[in-house]
Amino acid sequence: xxxxxxFDRREVLxxxxxxxxxxxxxxxxxxDISAATGLGRGSLYAAFGDKHALFLAALGDYCDxxxxxxxxxxxxxxxxxxxxxRAYFVDSVDRQLNDPEQxxxxxxxxxxxxxxxxQDATARxxxxxxxxxxxxxxxxxxxxxxxxxDPAADPVTLATLLxxxxxxxxxxxxxxxxxxxxxxxxxxALAGLxxxxxSAAASSPPGHVxxxxx
Numbered sequence: 001x002x003x004x005x006x007f008d009r010r011e012v013l014x015x016x017x018x019x020x021x022x023x024x025x026x027x028x029x030x031x032d033i034s035a036a037t038g039l040g041r042g043s044l045y046a047a048f049g050d051k052h053a054l055f056l057a058a059l060g061d062y063c064d065x066x067x068x069x070x071x072x073x074x075x076x077x078x079x080x081x082x083x084x085x086r087a088y089f090v091d092s093v094d095r096q097l098n099d100p101e102q103x104x105x106x107x108x109x110x111x112x113x114x115x116x117x118x119q120d121a122t123a124r125x126x127x128x129x130x131x132x133x134x135x136x137x138x139x140x141x142x143x144x145x146x147x148x149x150d151p152a153a154d155p156v157t158l159a160t161l162l163x164x165x166x167x168x169x170x171x172x173x174x175x176x177x178x179x180x181x182x183x184x185x186x187x188x189a190l191a192g193l194x195x196x197x198x199s200a201a202a203s204s205p206p207g208h209v210x211x212x213x214x
Contacts, residue, residue: 007047010061012037017058021103024113025055056120062106063128070132074139081142082190088139089166089186096173097182104174108167133159140193150194158193165189 015036019028030041030051037044048054073088096102107128114121136159143149149158169185 007039007043009047012039012047013058013061016054017062017106018101018103020055020058021106021109022101025110025118028055030054052118052120056124059106059110059121059124063124063131066105066107067128067131067135071135074135076142078142078146081139081146082148085136085139085143085162086186086190088136089162089169089189090183092166093169093173093179093182093186096170097179102173105167105170108170111167129163133163136162147196150196153194162189 016033019032019036022028023032028051030044033044033051033054034041039047044054048057070088073091074084076084092105096105107125110121111125111129115125116122133156137155140149140155140158144151144153144155166186166189169182169189172182172185
């Protein structure tokens with residue numbers, strides 16, 4: 001059996017993705033997916049396979065789009081690297097806040113739910129993490145070249161810390177933390193990045209200790 005007329009793969013996967021993000025893997029049935037997509041079970045099986053294959057297709061599509069948009073948002077001239085870094089995280093907060101159901105990031109949710117018990121999902125989630133970390137590290141290197149960050153700091157380690165920080169910040173949206181506090185947390189995470197020692201000393205009066213987030 002082939003795909004039904006008018007079948008839009010991207011549109012269907014977006015609907016599948018939302019069902020899994022709302023209910024989790026175990027809490028989502030093929031009947032739920034059929035209702036969300038308007039496709040019968042037979043059409044879903046013919047186009048994608050079983051529920052697990054559908055989940056992997058939706059996860060892969062979500063990660064592909066997230067990786068592409070993240071890489072584009074973080075790329076640019078050295079002079080604006082720190083502004084891009086902040087905009088990347090604040091825009092991510094706003095996207096989740098503006099979602100009608102404020103659904104959590106698919107990668108964050110399923111890293112917790114499936115990592116270690118689903119090899120295929122774990123591999124795709126790890127690939128997505130590596131891509132996000134690489135894009136962040138590239139932006140951090142640009143900030144180092146511009147003199148905004150300590151050139152001795154390891155950008156890959158800093159990028160990993162930012163991923164961890166932001167996933168924690170994103171989880172607070174689900175318990176009703178407001179935008180002002182979330183953005184303040186983003187700013188605190190970025191303020192914790194190491195500045196160049198000479199630049200920090202030159203910009204501070206004698207005896208002044210730089211304020212850093214506790």
